[in-house]
Amino acid sequence: MATRTTTKKAELKTSTAKPATEKEAPAKKTVTKKITEKAATVKKTAVRKTSSRKTVSLNTxxxxxxxxxxxxxxxxxxxxxxxxxxxxxxxESELVDLKIYIKPEDNGAHYVINGDITGFIDL
Structure with a gap:
């Protein structure tokens, strides 16, 4: 008896497998088309975002x-x-780099200009 039930189950599986593959083929075309449309939309959006950016200056x-x-x-x-x-x-255009070290306990500020010229000014 075990042989007969195994045979019937195998026949049922083969008969249902064919229609499922036929239905999947058109679905793949639709998914590819949707992905392409989304990619085109994303590209348009990205172009719009970069063109409308403005730089904000910080006032300190x-x-x-x-x-x-x-x-x-x-x-x-x-x-x-x-x-x-x-x-x-x-x-003044030759002054490229300026570092200032404020030292309140010395009542002044030390500075380094262009990495090699140093000095001190009173506050």
């Missing part, structure tokens, strides 16, 4: 306050530029 102000005294960052930079142009006789 730095103050140093110590023992009732207040010094503004821009004033320190202007004083260093004066030293660079008037005392050293250089052009």
């Amino acid at each position: 102000e730095v103050y140093v306050q110590w023992l009732g005294k207040e010094v503004y960052e821009r004033d320190i930079i202007e004083n260093i530029k004066k030293v660079w142009t008037e005392e050293m006789g250089k052009k």
Whole structure:
């Protein structure tokens, strides 16, 4: 008896497998078409986003306050530029890199210009 039931099950499986493959072929074409349409939509959206980007500038102000005294960052930079142009006789365009180390305990600021010229100004 076991042989007969096994044979019937095998026949049922083969008869149902053929229609399933025939139905899958048209579905694959539709999926490919949808993916292509989505890719085209994504490309259009990406182009729109990059063309509408604007750069935002940040307005910053730095103050140093110590023992009732207040010094503004821009004033320190202007004083260093004066030293660079008037005392050293250089052009302002030659000042490429400026590092400032504010030391309230010394009541001044140390600076390094273009990586090799150092100095100190009073606050």
